[in-house]
Amino acid sequence: MDYSSWHSTSLDLNINLHRLHEEVPKKHVENNFFSLEMKKPPVKEESADALAEELKRVSAENKKLTEMLTEMCENYNTLRSNLMEYMRKNPDNKELSSSNKKRKSESSNNNNNTTPMAESSSTDEESCKKPKEETIKAKTSRVYVRTEPSDTSLIVKDGYQWRKYGQKVTRDNPSPRAYFKCSFAPSCPVKKKVQRSVDDQSVLVATYEGEHNHPHPSQMEVTTGSSSRSMTLGSLSSSAPTVTLDWTKSKASSESKNANPKMDSPEVPHTLVEQMASSLTKDPNFRAALVAAISGKMLHK
DNA sequence: CGCTTTTGACCAGCGC
DNA sequence: GCGCTGGTCAAAAGCG
Numbered sequence: 001m002d003y004s005s006w007h008s009t010s011l012d013l014n015i016n017l018h019r020l021h022e023e024v025p026k027k028h029v030e031n032n033f034f035s036l037e038m039k040k041p042p043v044k045e046e047s048a049d050a051l052a053e054e055l056k057r058v059s060a061e062n063k064k065l066t067e068m069l070t071e072m073c074e075n076y077n078t079l080r081s082n083l084m085e086y087m088r089k090n091p092d093n094k095e096l097s098s099s100n101k102k103r104k105s106e107s108s109n110n111n112n113n114t115t116p117m118a119e120s121s122s123t124d125e126e127s128c129k130k131p132k133e134e135t136i137k138a139k140t141s142r143v144y145v146r147t148e149p150s151d152t153s154l155i156v157k158d159g160y161q162w163r164k165y166g167q168k169v170t171r172d173n174p175s176p177r178a179y180f181k182c183s184f185a186p187s188c189p190v191k192k193k194v195q196r197s198v199d200d201q202s203v204l205v206a207t208y209e210g211e212h213n214h215p216h217p218s219q220m221e222v223t224t225g226s227s228s229r230s231m232t233l234g235s236l237s238s239s240a241p242t243v244t245l246d247w248t249k250s251k252a253s254s255e256s257k258n259a260n261p262k263m264d265s266p267e268v269p270h271t272l273v274e275q276m277a278s279s280l281t282k283d284p285n286f287r288a289a290l291v292a293a294i295s296g297k298m299l300h301k
Numbered sequence: 302c303g304c305t306t307t308t309g310a311c312c313a314g315c316g317c
Numbered sequence: 318g319c320g321c322t323g324g325t326c327a328a329a330a331g332c333g
Contacts, residue, residue, distance in 0.1 A: 164306060
């Protein structure tokens with residue numbers, strides 16, 4: 001691979017992180033970008049030094065990213081445990097127990113797209129108020145995947161194989177909802193519903209019901225990242241966390257609401273995080289895609 | 302030919 | 318009881 005193209009592609013996280021939130025003059029950005037593009041390739045001696053420098057900086061940034069991700073996971077774990085504790089202490093919370101009707105709860109979920117953290121969890125909260133249904137109702141979780149608005153397919157790549165068995169237009173959302181069963185059915189009871197978000201047509205909302213009782217069929221599909229639109233880091237086992245990373249969102253997490261990276265289960269082992277980060281660091285394709293996405297966003301501002 | 306997708310019909314739950 | 322709605326079924330069509 002020709003690493004000369006990696007000149008000055010740094011995210012500059014250490015210095016410019018806060019700058020993402022500021023209004024960077026468009027012209028300035030463009031000029032910088034084009035100047036990078038037009039720049040003549042440096043002579044080889046300089047190139048080696050610069051590359052080494054670049055490599056160092058990229059490594060530092062990746063380390064920083066890893067730390068940020070780890071910290072985020074820890075925060076989420078803390079928040080979740082606090083919530084669970086609160087739910088235990090207030091089992092008869094009126095607000096939460098107000099609706100035990102199937103359809104009502106469904107529609108209220110749909111209307112709460114702006115609170116992904118609360119939705120990302122399974123129906124553990126519901127189980128507090130509906131002990132009777134707990135044993136019957138399967139675990140549900142929700143995953144958001146950003147796609148191109150022009151992409152009309154309701155396909156969420158999560159590594160599993162699905163068989164579509166129905167499609168329906170629902171009342172609260174003009175976009176059709178697709179119904180999928182795991183292709184291992186009937187031995188595997190997992191179902192998923194995929195529908196475009198009402199708020200943002202470019203976001204697919206996948207609702208999973210139940211847990212896979214078989215191993216993940218294709219780990220490879222996950223790591224190769226066949227889709228450039230988004231990457232879903234699938235679970236290592238049926239109950240392991242699913243993390244949706246949205247690389248097309250250039251603005252920092254403070255602005256994005258329903259497309260935040262999100263987890264369905266809090267336990268993300270640090271070693272796993274490290275492994276993910278290091279494998280991504282080493283993958284030139286990932287780096288290329290990342291730079292392309294970021295530079296593309298800057299240009300289309 | 303076998304598997305998957307499409308799509309209209311059907312069913313069950315809920316509100317009135 | 319009736320109508321509305323979401324979810325599922327299953328025959329037909331499509332595809333490799």
